[in-house]
Amino acid sequence: MIAPLTAPPEVPLSRFEACWVAEAVRLRELAEAAELGIGIVGGSRSSVLADVALPIVGGEEAWLLRRAETIARDNGMLEATLAWRRRAAVMMGLLCVLAVVSGFSAALGFFGAGERAVNVTWTLLGLIGMPVVALLLWIVSSLLAGRVGAGVPGELWMWLMSHAPRFGGKSNHAAEVAVVRALATMSSRSGLERWWLGFITHTLWLLMIAACLVAMLLALSLRSYSFVLETTILKPEDIAGLVQNIAALPASLGFVVPDAEMVTAALAATQNDASSAVVATDSAASLSADLTVDASASFASQSEAERRAWSSWLVGGLLVYALLPRLLVWMFAAVRLWQLRAGLALDIRLPGYTELLRHSASPESPGVVDAAPALPQPTQVAAIHRVRNHDAVLLGLELGRDLLWPPARLATPRTVAGGGYAVTEVVESREQRRSTLAQLASHAPAKLLLACDVRLSPDRGTLGWIVEVSHYAGELRVWLVSPDSAEDVTAAWNRELTWRDSLAAIGLGPERVMTTESAAYAWLIQHD
């Protein structure tokens, strides 16, 4: 009865079970992912499902279901699901037995052992009253609230599921929570919930009523009863009317029902009973004996046709007012349940699924297709050498348009005793580079100051040209020009470090890199 815990049998899951298991796995994975603070598939980082890599074949939904089943088989979720189902079936079985027993005993209780005449209206209303009221309540609450579907037996079943002790092996608490939660979320999402809870309710009621009917038929077949109509405060006509009204529907279905004469006779028997009971009170001691006599008297007075008619009236009433409506609702619930279960589809747009699908669709990225070259050894700037003049040149190299060039303080070339300096245009293009190189080649200055925009990234081309130009000057230094505004300076700060590193790599140490205009000016005009 209880399947082994370790290896669930390889029976194919029904669609409902497959969806259920998938939902349980999804909820579990989302919870795990949230716990670990990662996505279900965390990009290049570790992910919950790193170990499950099934290729997507045969549709996304089928893939998700298959994947969930594979996972569930491994982590005990499938086992928990099947165990829960078994338990649900066992509890349902218990309740079914309870329903049959209570239906049986209710009917027998109302009919009694035959020692007293059966009060037909009291019996019928007693037997159909509860089921009919319950059914009406179910219908009304379903229509009003739109989703209350459990009904009393359904609630009872849920109560049993939560409170009855569990048998058979250790239970996996976390898996159970996920399984129940999954059933709840899945069925509330698909609208199944109200129908399967309703189905349980209607099944139990149906069993109870059927048991009631069977018990009634058994009693009527195997015992002899006489039937009376009784009332204390109603007028006899009212009772007669009630009987006729109740009889109308069964009669139209072909049930034999008592005619007016029979009703009058049954009522008359009651009156006899009542009068004899009044008489009997005179002598308390003889009460029971009198009653027995009265009962047998009325029993004897009823013809077989009358008894058959009354029996048929009772059976017809129970069938038409209790069993048939319940059967109809039960069938409706069964059909809806069957339809919804057949149409059950995994919502692949749910959180968790979307990520999974996206992830599995691209199992591998092209990766590095062209590896990085060996790091080139940067060529070094020319060593400082003597040049036979004291000239200095300030050269702007790729400067931002917002920088004033030449800078205000250095705008007018000065001639100082023994040396002066010249300011060139900003050098950018190939042609400018070429002509500048040509000029420097024809007359190499002792000092060459390159002004670079600190906000730009130093690149290999620029650094290469700095190296090239260093051969045409006695000494080359670099001035990292930064803009005046404060926010730009902070933005440039990172790049200044980059510049210093890059310049150091080509042999321009910190002593040959300056950042202020005054330092630049001082170096240009100073002569040794």
Add this chain to the structure above:
Amino acid sequence: MTNPLRIAVVGHTNTGKTSLLRTLTRDAGFGEVSPRPSTTRHVEGARLNLGRELIVELYDTPGMEDAIALLEVLDAQAAGGGRRLDGPARVAQFLQSPAAAGRFEQEAKVLRQTLQSDAAIYVIDARDPVLAKYRDELEILANCAVPILPLLNFVRDPRADERAWRDALARLGLHVQVSFDTVAPASEGERIFYEKLATLLDKRGEALLRLAAGHEQEARERRLAATQLVAELLIDAAACRARVERAEEQGVLAEALAEFNRRMRDREQACVDALLGLYRFNRDDVEAGSLPLIEGRWRDDLFAPGTLTALGISLSGGAAAGAAAGFGVDLMLGGTTLGAAAAIGALLGGGLQTARRFGRRLGGALRQKILGSVTGSRFLRVDDTILQVLVTRQLFLLQALEARGHGAVAQIAVVPPPAPVNWKGDVPAILRRAREYPSWSALCETAKPFDALSWDAERQRTLEALAQVLQDLLPPLPSGRGRNLKS
């Protein structure tokens, strides 16, 4: 399956090529990003899928660093051959020359990749001036004879000179341009980018439009998932109720309160982590961002009085004393002065379920009152103001993550500081409902596995309703209706 579009991402060094790939692939782990030039020196591919269909292969390339010299070499080779070669032939000739394996190895990788691609995206740091070397780069790339889409990065920076770049690009014949901030992409930026790219690719661009629509769909799905995570947190927090035994004894209440607060903090942290995971960010990714997060944790403690004032949440009357200390000691009687009229109204309005709920509530309140007075136990639960902090902070985080590109490494302010969520709307109404079901909270009550199924279903419905309400609080996402190419 048709071949995917192959697109090379090219540009000068340090303009944000790898950041662009990170943002487009939503993968903050792609490649390496740093403020230094020449960080990427290899060619690396990444894929963009729509469902299971591979749409685009993007290739990250090293930066071009020596375009002026390279163009000189190309010109010299073209002049020396004696034949007139077209662009691709010139590039092929260069790639076979020794220079391609030596000085220009890095540039050769770029050109080789571009030749094999259907289009190239030329990434520009819009803060840079339009220098001659950039023009040379574009001239070299033009030789590869693939459509080039110039992409202006960092356009949100005040230093960016978008106009100068647009003029310069137009003079080079590149009239289709796009602005796209890889650090803080505009909400519709991605779609506009794909649409522009699609115009260059004629028929094959159609796939890109589908991709853009798919990405918007994903964004909506992500937001749905995110609001569900936040709703889950709120329900856990609101429903949570901790019972304190012998509360009148010295220190018992304070200790229980500390434990209670710790659980709340951890729960909020779990939500932050889950949101980061959902939007595929690492804890470190957001560390330096505009968010008041340190190592992925909120800088301000959930229960610090300053947190409330910082969020502009005012303390309401009786709650003030408790909320400032960070809790509500709640006997649950204030909220349940349940008159007969209310019960009847509930019966009429909501059917049996509602009546049962009120019954539970009343029963619970009475039980607690009796229990409390007999045993001296108290019940702790989180105050409304704390819930307000939770919802405000999480929605703020959510929006910040939505607005944040995966290429972001540096500090940048994108989302204005949060305004407190209006505490008169639907959120508190739903949370009040959650308060009636302590078993809904995964925090305080040990979850009973078989606790009636209908409760779980009810919890699920409440959760979804709350998530919907939270969605409505957020600014709408791009509609996702496929826009016409011409617009």
